[in-house]
Amino acid sequence: MEAGTIVEWLVKPGDKVKRGDIIAVVDTEKATIEVEVFEAGLIQSIVVPAGEKVPIGTVLASIATDDEAAPALAPRPPSPAKPPEIVRPAFQPIVPAPPIIERPPSTMPPVTRGRLRVSPLAMRVALDLGVDLSKVKGTGPDGAITKSDVERAAKSVPPPPPPAAPSVKADKAGGPSQPVMTADERHVAMRKVIAAAMVRSKHEIPHYYLGTPIDMSHSMGWLQAENLRRPVAQRLLYSVLLLKAAAVAIRDVPEMNGFWIDGAFKPGEAVHVGVAIALRQGGLIAPALHDVDKKSLDEIMANLRDLVNRVRAGTLRSSEIADATITVTSLGERGVESVFGVIYPPQVAIVGFGKIAERPWAVDGLVGARPVVAASLAADHRVSDGHRGALFLAAIDRLLQEPEKL
Numbered sequence: 001m002e003a004g005t006i007v008e009w010l011v012k013p014g015d016k017v018k019r020g021d022i023i024a025v026v027d028t029e030k031a032t033i034e035v036e037v038f039e040a041g042l043i044q045s046i047v048v049p050a051g052e053k054v055p056i057g058t059v060l061a062s063i064a065t066d067d068e069a070a071p072a073l074a075p076r077p078p079s080p081a082k083p084p085e086i087v088r089p090a091f092q093p094i095v096p097a098p099p100i101i102e103r104p105p106s107t108m109p110p111v112t113r114g115r116l117r118v119s120p121l122a123m124r125v126a127l128d129l130g131v132d133l134s135k136v137k138g139t140g141p142d143g144a145i146t147k148s149d150v151e152r153a154a155k156s157v158p159p160p161p162p163p164a165a166p167s168v169k170a171d172k173a174g175g176p177s178q179p180v181m182t183a184d185e186r187h188v189a190m191r192k193v194i195a196a197a198m199v200r201s202k203h204e205i206p207h208y209y210l211g212t213p214i215d216m217s218h219s220m221g222w223l224q225a226e227n228l229r230r231p232v233a234q235r236l237l238y239s240v241l242l243l244k245a246a247a248v249a250i251r252d253v254p255e256m257n258g259f260w261i262d263g264a265f266k267p268g269e270a271v272h273v274g275v276a277i278a279l280r281q282g283g284l285i286a287p288a289l290h291d292v293d294k295k296s297l298d299e300i301m302a303n304l305r306d307l308v309n310r311v312r313a314g315t316l317r318s319s320e321i322a323d324a325t326i327t328v329t330s331l332g333e334r335g336v337e338s339v340f341g342v343i344y345p346p347q348v349a350i351v352g353f354g355k356i357a358e359r360p361w362a363v364d365g366l367v368g369a370r371p372v373v374a375a376s377l378a379a380d381h382r383v384s385d386g387h388r389g390a391l392f393l394a395a396i397d398r399l400l401q402e403p404e405k406l
Helices: 066-073 120-129 147-156 183-204 217-228 238-249 297-313 318-322 386-400
Strands: 003-009 022-027 032-036 041-046 053-055 061-065 207-215 258-261 264-267 273-275 315-317 326-330 349-353 357-363 366-380
Touching (some): 032 318, 217 238, 297 315
16 A cells, blocks of 8 residues: 555544554555554654545654653643654555545545544445444444444435536645545455556566475364364364464474565564455455464464454454465365465465365375365575475475374
C-alpha cells in the first residue's frame, strides 16, 4: 500500500495505552487494518483526524512513554513545537499501487465525539453504505453495533438522488482524487496491487524451485486417532501439521526465514508464517501467524481459525500484515495436486502443499497405497541454493513422519 484512510480513532489524548492495544482503524484496498501500539505510555495528541487519507510513514499520533507521561501533563512554559519523529518499520515492501480512494464528504459517515461500540466490519459496511453510526441502535453485546444493524439502518434511509456527475475531491497534491470505490472497483484495485507485487517478485528475485512427495500415512493416522478423542469444536485440521512442520524445519535451515533488504539477507528474529488465504470476493492475502514454531498444535489451530475469520470479514492487525517471515500456501482443499508459489518480497521463500491423495508407495520392497502430499519450495537464489532447499524439504518430511512430536 502507498496510503491509507483513517476510519476511526479508538483512543483520545490523555488515554493510557500498552503494547498490543488497538488504537485506530485504517482502510486499505484489501482489508480494514487495526493499528496496534508497540509502546506503553500516554496518548499526547492525535495528529491525523478520522476520515483523512495519508501516505505511508505519516505520523498518526504522539505517545509519551511511561517515563515521559507524568511531566508531559504538568503545566510548563510554551516551547517551539518539535516535529514527532517518524518511526518506520525495519522493512517495508515497495509495491506500486493505485492510491486509496478518498470518499466524498457526502458519503463519509460523520465522526462522533463519543466512543461507539462498533465492530470493524460494521464500520467498513457503514463507510460503504454511507450510514451515520451515531444514529444506529446496536443490538450486539452491551449495545455494540453489528453489520446487520448497519444494513438495517441503510435500508430505512431513502437513497439520495443520483448526482449529475461523480463527486471528486482534490487531494493534497492538488490533483483530483477518484470517486468512491464500488465493490467492483475495489476488486480491480486489489488485483492491481497483487499483480504489482508479483511482477516485482519475478523481476527482482532469482527463484529456484524444488518439489518432493511426502508420505502422510503417519500424520493422517495420528490425526484421525487424535480427533476421535476430541469434541468436534476442538478437532485439528491437517493444515496445522503442515504449518508447524514448515516452521520447525526452519531451525535446521534458517536461510529460508527472513528478508532480502538493501542488497543483503536479514534473518528473521522469529518464525512468523504468512498463511495464504483466499478472499470470498476474490483476491488473496497472506497475514502472519506469529511464533508458529513455539506454539502447540491447539494454539496454531485456534490462531488459524481466528485469522481466517477476520481476514474474510475484512479486518486485520497491522502486525499481521507486516511480520510474516516466510509464506505457506496450500491449494489441497481445491483439488490441486501441487503448487509452486511466487515469493512475496522482501521474503526469500514460500512453501507450497497440494492435496493429500492415495498414491502407489513402495516400503521395504512392497508397493501399497499411501496418502501422499506434494510439497514444494520456491526460494531466493541470492540467499540459498538447491542443496539447502533440499535439506529444508527433507526436514519437513522427517517432522511429518513423527506428528506426535510436533
